[in-house]
Amino acid sequence: MRSSRRIRTPRTAVVGVAAAAAVLTLVPATAAQAAPAAAPAAVSAPATTTASSSATASAPGGNAAILGIDYATWQREVAAVVDAARPAIEQRIANAPAGEKPALVLDIDNTSLETDFHWFWTYPTPAIAKVRALTQYAHARGVAVFFVTARPGIIHSLTEYNLKAVGYPVSGLYVRDLPDLFEEVSTYKTAKRAEIEARGYTIIANIGNSPTDLVGGHAERTVKLPDYNGKLS
Numbered sequence: 001m002r003s004s005r006r007i008r009t010p011r012t013a014v015v016g017v018a019a020a021a022a023v024l025t026l027v028p029a030t031a032a033q034a035a036p037a038a039a040p041a042a043v044s045a046p047a048t049t050t051a052s053s054s055a056t057a058s059a060p061g062g063n064a065a066i067l068g069i070d071y072a073t074w075q076r077e078v079a080a081v082v083d084a085a086r087p088a089i090e091q092r093i094a095n096a097p098a099g100e101k102p103a104l105v106l107d108i109d110n111t112s113l114e115t116d117f118h119w120f121w122t123y124p125t126p127a128i129a130k131v132r133a134l135t136q137y138a139h140a141r142g143v144a145v146f147f148v149t150a151r152p153g154i155i156h157s158l159t160e161y162n163l164k165a166v167g168y169p170v171s172g173l174y175v176r177d178l179p180d181l182f183e184e185v186s187t188y189k190t191a192k193r194a195e196i197e198a199r200g201y202t203i204i205a206n207i208g209n210s211p212t213d214l215v216g217g218h219a220e221r222t223v224k225l226p227d228y229n230g231k232l233s
Contacts, residue, residue: 107208139169190216
């Protein structure tokens with residue numbers, strides 16, 4: 001949200017269909033649910049963990065269930081990554097210099113929202129609880145929370161509403177406008193992080209589930225959630 005991956009339906013196309021359906025029928029989901037560092041610290045899912053290809057009965061549905069990605073397995077692996085990264089992020093927040101404007105940057109689909117684990121007509125899409133809790137913790141301590149997504153600009157308002165409805169603090173939301181659609185996703189996302197820095201923010205962590213969310217610098221730390229070799233958008 002990859003030129004090195006197998007060809008599949010672009011995320012923007014899928015999300016565009018979802019948005020159109022959402023405008024017609026809204027089906028509520030459960031609502032509980034600075035200079036860049038030269039070598040950003042990275043936290044990733046353990047190399048030995050993989051998505052289960054067996055029972056997917058625990059998955060709410062959606063593209064992940066079709067692909068055989070077990071919802072409970074994914075939840076555990078996301079929790080493991082977030083729990084490993086959180087102490088360092090908390091310490092960085094606690095040690096922020098006076099006058100600094102720290103920020104988190106997050107991808108949306110399968111990083112902040114459980115997009116591929118619900119059918120496209122589910123709206124608002126539920127939050128990933130561990131990620132939401134981290135953003136709420138950070139925001140309560142003065143950290144800005146920005147979302148940089150490959151979703152098209154036409155669904156900016158629907159996306160912003162979804163994030164806020166499920167409990168995310170939103171300091172800013174960057175979507176792909178028409179000129180951005182002609183760039184590589186990684187190039188677009190890198191440029192937006194640079195734009196956030198140009199506004200005076202220090203990006204203390206950049207969180208995503210795809211390499212295109214994380215490459216290009218402009219963040220002190222990267223946190224990669226599982227995407228199972230590109231199966232998750």
